[in-house]
Every structure is written in structure tokens, then in C-alpha cells.
Amino acid sequence: MKGFRGEILSLSHDPAGAPDAVRHEADGLLVVEAGRVVARGAFAEVAPRFPGLAVERLKGLIVPGxxxxxxxxxxxxxxxxxxxxxxxxxxxxxxxxxxxxxxxxxxxxxxxxxxxxxxxxxxxxxxxxxxxxxxxxxxxxxxxxxxxxxxxxxxxxxxxxxxxxxxxxxxxxxxxxxxxxxxxxxxxxxxxxxxxxxxxxxxxxxxxxxxxxxxxxxxxxxxxxxxxxxxxxxxxxxxxxxxxxxxxxxxxxxxxxxxxxxxxxxxxxxxxxxxxxxxxxxxxxxxxxxxxxxxxxxxxxxxxxxxxxxxxxxxxxxxxxxxxxxxxxxxxxxxxxxxxxDPFRALWLATGGSARLLHIDGEVGLLAEGQEADFVVLDDAATPLMARRTAGASLAERLFALQILGDDRAVRRTYVLGRCVWDRDAGHGHA
Missing domain, CATH: 3.20.20.140 (Metal-dependent hydrolases)
Incomplete structure (x- = not known):
């Protein structure tokens, strides 16, 4: 079992006309066991449930793969x-x-x-x-x-x-x-x-x-x-x-x-x-x-x-x-x-919306408890211009800037079943 601490964002359903779809923890904890998410929430609330948990701090915005x-x-x-x-x-x-x-x-x-x-x-x-x-x-x-x-x-x-x-x-x-x-x-x-x-x-x-x-x-x-x-x-x-x-x-x-x-x-x-x-x-x-x-x-x-x-x-x-x-x-x-x-709906289309279309939304796309732990760590300061645009910006503005200005450079890490398979800063994937 392992914990990943950082800012976490996903959509629980299509946010069109449904603002409650946004699930966001500014300081969140994702607990993964055997490749699946077993707990997710605010760090202060989830961490006490898992004493002795090994926790990795992730810098960036954690979203579903x-x-x-x-x-x-x-x-x-x-x-x-x-x-x-x-x-x-x-x-x-x-x-x-x-x-x-x-x-x-x-x-x-x-x-x-x-x-x-x-x-x-x-x-x-x-x-x-x-x-x-x-x-x-x-x-x-x-x-x-x-x-x-x-x-x-x-x-x-x-x-x-x-x-x-x-x-x-x-x-x-x-x-x-x-x-x-x-x-x-x-x-x-x-x-x-x-x-x-x-x-x-x-x-x-x-x-x-x-x-x-x-x-x-x-x-x-x-x-x-x-x-x-x-x-x-x-x-x-x-x-x-x-x-x-x-x-x-x-x-x-x-x-x-x-x-x-x-x-x-x-x-x-x-x-x-x-x-x-x-x-x-x-x-x-x-x-x-x-x-x-x-x-x-x-x-x-x-x-x-x-x-x-x-x-x-x-x-x-x-x-x-x-x-x-x-x-x-x-x-x-x-x-x-x-x-x-809307930038949140655009994120939905790239994650939970595509998962639903492909009939795999029971397993991936929401970064929810029980789902497979496929996720990405995004860097909204991946280039000098992105860093300038996102400094002090709201979550929606940062997400939109990632979509308009971002590409593979904004992907700091990619995780599959809780295992890091791409690390931009190391310049390679992980077995």
C-alpha cells in the first residue's frame, strides 16, 4: 500500500449543468493498494486512517490518466x-x-x-x-x-x-x-x-x-x-x-x-x-x-x-x-x-467521458475509490509562458491554460496501476 499526496482533480460525472461534478482536493491523499485506489480525500482527513503509510509527495496537478x-x-x-x-x-x-x-x-x-x-x-x-x-x-x-x-x-x-x-x-x-x-x-x-x-x-x-x-x-x-x-x-x-x-x-x-x-x-x-x-x-x-x-x-x-x-x-x-x-x-x-x-467539461471528455463512451468507466477515468490507479501529474508551469499565465490563477484558469498552452511537456509523470511508467524529469519510463 502506498499514498500519493498532492493536488487532486477529477470529474465524477459530466459537468455540463452540474457543478457538483468537480472533485478537487487542494491538499489531497490518494491511497493505492494492488493497483487500485482504496481511499481518496483531503490529506488531513484520510491520512489518520492509514498510520505508517508510505507517502510520496507529488508536485503538480494529479488528474485521471x-x-x-x-x-x-x-x-x-x-x-x-x-x-x-x-x-x-x-x-x-x-x-x-x-x-x-x-x-x-x-x-x-x-x-x-x-x-x-x-x-x-x-x-x-x-x-x-x-x-x-x-x-x-x-x-x-x-x-x-x-x-x-x-x-x-x-x-x-x-x-x-x-x-x-x-x-x-x-x-x-x-x-x-x-x-x-x-x-x-x-x-x-x-x-x-x-x-x-x-x-x-x-x-x-x-x-x-x-x-x-x-x-x-x-x-x-x-x-x-x-x-x-x-x-x-x-x-x-x-x-x-x-x-x-x-x-x-x-x-x-x-x-x-x-x-x-x-x-x-x-x-x-x-x-x-x-x-x-x-x-x-x-x-x-x-x-x-x-x-x-x-x-x-x-x-x-x-x-x-x-x-x-x-x-x-x-x-x-x-x-x-x-x-x-x-x-x-x-x-x-x-x-x-x-x-x-468549459475547461472542466473538456477534462471530463478526455477522462470520464471517454471512459463512459468506451464502457470502461467502472474501472478508469474518475480516479475514484475502487478504480484502477491510472493517473497523471500535470505541471502548469512547464514552460516560462505557462508559469507566467498560471501564477496566482484560479483552478479553472490553470486548467484552461494547460489545455490551450499544454502538450507532452506539461506531463510530469504518468502512473499505471499506481506504478510510475513515465517521468519527464528523469527522461524515461519506469518498469
Whole structure:
């Protein structure tokens, strides 16, 4: 058993219209045993309950580990690829890079580098795309299991993909079934059925995705939705009988409370109503949406309909794995539509909101008693400018400055199950 003393902040639920969601101890104590939080509260109140407890003093703001609701680990090396919107960008930069993941050794190397980067940025859980190759998912899960991380991943289904990135209806079913049997629920791992997007799968393969989702009640559905106007037009042409893009998925039983749709930049109200009714949600990816010129997510529309939201980096179209940075961009994305994203709600989206979207909020995201002890220590004076802005500032102002000015430099330490796995000042991770 070990104690961690410092300033602690988390959200117990969505703070939109609920100020009691903020849980903050200016001088707090987090008590961890066997990788779980067994007590949390003001130091003066909690410490006497644990006489003789070894306590480490942490300098900075302790928050739950960030949870990335949508990211592509195979695209790590293609971040910052110039000059195209979504469909052309995929053809030019991404599909050629993903073909290399047929090689398990290559996949394993990228998986390790990707997880190093996540932890350096304070991200301790994520919903992750592999490639069409089962080996890419095997490599990712093996690397995540060795680090005891809570991660969800899936083999991409795309029987209409380009040469070298194409599976079959039969492979989609058999390889997904085998991966689910081996990895889902093992250690801290979970599986997501992962059609790339509506245009890269035949109707028969989308039907298989629906079958897999129905047959395995614990797995998620992870795909893309309404990201780019050209993509939407092509989906409308391919599925003329569908009411909208979401309906194209709905016809194959892919819209459920376990469905996570990335982007949702251009959604008609009917889609938002259906998302809210089904319990499905959107992984908002502001950095990616800006970078590919896709547009800005309509937070006001989503809020009107009560759509469940999380926050994603969407590397490699996203330009930073930092969910602090992405939270700051989410604020900027909301302003043109008249939505002012509160910094506490932005933190919620990056922690408990994404956890709820991924159905892992019973285990992580709240830094609550009984949860797994994944947390991050943030330094709001990580740069001279941040130090100047946050000196003497309120908690809300400090949090907002971290989101607007912060990135991986603001992550002093990352802890997984109460164990330090990244220490900025030491310049390395810890076993």
C-alpha cells in the first residue's frame, strides 16, 4: 500500500449543468493498494486512517490518466503528412504505410513506440485501430498486455480496400472471432469490431460486423462517421436507400450503445436523435478535423440532443497525441457555433467521458475509490509562458491554460496501476 499526496482533480460525472461534478482536493491523499485506489480525500482527513503509510509527495496537478477515444497506432509514422483531405490523404499517405503491418516484427516495433508516446503524453487507455492484418492486432495487444495497460483494439475490416489491404468476408469473421477469443477480457484488454468505414466494406462484410457485435455482448463497434463532405456524398451514392450516413450502419445492426463513431462532423439532426436514442456516441477529434479540413464538430447540436461524447487524437490525421492539446482545440472548434466549452467539461471528455463512451468507466477515468490507479501529474508551469499565465490563477484558469498552452511537456509523470511508467524529469519510463 502506498499514498500519493498532492493536488487532486477529477470529474465524477459530466459537468455540463452540474457543478457538483468537480472533485478537487487542494491538499489531497490518494491511497493505492494492488493497483487500485482504496481511499481518496483531503490529506488531513484520510491520512489518520492509514498510520505508517508510505507517502510520496507529488508536485503538480494529479488528474485521471487520459483516455483517447479514437486513434490509429499504425499511422504513428505518418503524422504530419502534407497536402490532402481525407480520401486523397488515405490513398497517398496511409494505405501505403499500413501495408507494412503484414509483418509482425514491424507491427510490434510500431506498437512499442506508439505506447511509449501515449504514456509520455499522459494517455493510459485508448480505443485503437489496427490494420486489416490480424498480426497488427496481435502485436498491439501483446505490447499493451506486457505494460498492463487498459486498451481496446480491433482488426480492420475492409474487403473493398486497395490491393494489399483487403480481406474477405470469411476472413473478417474468422480472424475477428479468433482475436476476440484470445484477447477480449484478457488482462486489461478489450476488443472492438472495426469496419474502417462504410465505403471499404461490402454489404456482406458489414452484415458480418453486425453478427460479431451481436454474438459478443462485451465488444465495441469502432468506425468512422460523417467526417468529410466528399466521403458523405460517396456514402449517399453507395447506400441510396439510407436516410443518412448513420442509417447506412444502422441497417446492419451497427448502431448500439456499444458503438463508437469517430468524428461526426456533419450530422443531420436525425442522426443525433438516433445516436442519443441508441446510446451510441461520438469520439470528437478536433485536431484531425482541422488538419484534414473536414470541418468543426457541432458541440451545441450534440448537447441539444444529448449525444454521448469522448475525445480522440486520431493520429495520424491528428497532429498531437496530447489530449490536453486536443481539449484546447475542442474549445476553439466550438466557438464558431456559439458553444463555449468549459475547461472542466473538456477534462471530463478526455477522462470520464471517454471512459463512459468506451464502457470502461467502472474501472478508469474518475480516479475514484475502487478504480484502477491510472493517473497523471500535470505541471502548469512547464514552460516560462505557462508559469507566467498560471501564477496566482484560479483552478479553472490553470486548467484552461494547460489545455490551450499544454502538450507532452506539461506531463510530469504518468502512473499505471499506481506504478510510475513515465517521468519527464528523469527522461524515461519506469518498469
Amino acid at each position: 487520459f483516455i483517447d477515444a479514437h486513434v490509429h497506432y499504425p499511422q504513428l509514422g505518418r503524422i504530419a503528412s502534407h497536402g490532402a483531405q481525407l480520401l486523397d490523404w488515405l490513398e497517398r499517405h496511409i494505405f501505403p504505410a499500413e501495408k507494412a503491418f503484414a509483418d509482425p516484427v514491424h507491427a510490434a516495433g510500431v506498437a512499442e513506440a506508439f505506447l511509449d508516446e501515449l504514456l509520455r503524453h499522459g494517455t493510459t487507455s485508448a480505443l485503437v485501430f489496427g490494420t486489416v492484418h490480424a498480426a497488427s492486432v496481435e502485436a498491439f495487444f501483446a505490447a499493451a498486455e506486457a505494460r498492463e495497460l487498459r486498451m481496446i483494439c480491433g482488426k480492420v475490416l475492409m474487403d473493398l480496400g486497395p490491393e494489399g489491404l483487403r480481406d474477405t468476408v470469411e476472413e473478417a469473421r474468422s480472424e475477428s472471432e479468433a482475436l476476440i477469443a484470445k484477447w477480449h477480457g484478457r488482462a486489461r484488454l478489450g476488443y472492438a469490431v472495426t469496419p474502417r468505414y462504410a465505403l471499404t466494406s461490402t454489404d456482406a462484410q458489414l452484415a458480418v460486423a453486425g453478427d460479431l457485435l451481436a454474438a459478443h455482448p462485451g465488444v465495441l463497434l469502432h468506425t468512422h462517421l460523417a467526417e468529410n463532405t466528399r466521403e458523405i456524398a460517396e456514402v449517399a451514392a453507395r447506400f441510396p436507400e439510407a436516410a443518412d450516413y448513420l442509417d447506412a450502419y444502422d441497417r446492419f445492426a451497427l448502431v448500439t450503445d456499444r458503438s463508437v463513431f469517430a468524428h461526426g462532423v456533419h450530422l443531420p439532426d436525425r442522426s443525433c436523435e438516433r445516436l442519443a436514442e441508441s446510446g451510441a456516441g461520438i469520439a470528437v477529434c478536433p485536431s484531425s478535423n482541422f488538419f484534414l479540413g473536414s470541418g468543426m464538430f457541432d458541440f451545441a447540436q450534440a448537447e441539444r440532443h444529448g449525444v454521448r461524447l469522448g475525445l480522440g487524437s486520431d493520429i495520424g490525421a491528428g497532429t498531437s497525441l496530447s489530449l490536453l492539446h486536443n481539449a484546447g482545440l475542442a474549445y476553439q472548434a466550438g466557438l464558431p457555433g456559439g458553444h463555449v466549452l
